[in-house]
Amino acid sequence: MTTYISKEISAELDAARIAGLKKTSRLRVEFGDNTFKILRLWKDGFTVEAETTPQLRGLVDIYDGARHLYQCLIIADEEEAGEMRYEFKRSTAAADTAPLDFYRPPDAPIALLGYED
Template identity: 70%
Template sequence: MSTYLPKEVQDGLDAARLAALKKSSRLRVLVDDEVYRVLRMWKDGFAVEEGITPKLRGLVDLYDGTNHLYQCLIIAAEAEAGEMCYEFKRSTVAADKAPLDFYRAPDAPVALLASDAM
């Protein structure tokens, strides 16, 4: 049995796979105020559609819908089957507030009331 597929059949299978990935993924990458759909993501990188997305490089932000997940420094890895794969040089989890530079006790008061307010 041969595993050879004609080019037209392989192109059709790749197009169907890309369409399914586009429908199922909520991930987005933000670069210079432009948003591109991420087809899939793994521990060390992510993939976008090769024909639509320009060559990306440098600092990007990854979102799941409207939730900011990561700020990443990326480099292009390789193109395969209609996808452009990128690898993370650095990936930092996004936080909604600045990190503290001191220890905050769990039972610490949230605010102090002035004595003249009572």
């Protein structure tokens, strides 16, 4: 026995699945001045809605709400079931502070307090 689903029903199922992913995802990708919702994110890439998102390429920033997670260099992989998949060529975790160029011991004082007579 074979299962056959018409193209119209398949498109409606994909649209419902994508709408559910968009509703639950807080992740977004920024490309220039534009922001697009990320449907799924994994170690090597992410997906966005293919219908409403233009072709992305190059350096992008990934956010979870207002928190900057990664700065990534991406390439387009393939479109499948209404989702466009992108792969990371490079993914760098964003940090709140500048990196130190020296070793800081774990027991180092945070600040030096002055003493006046």
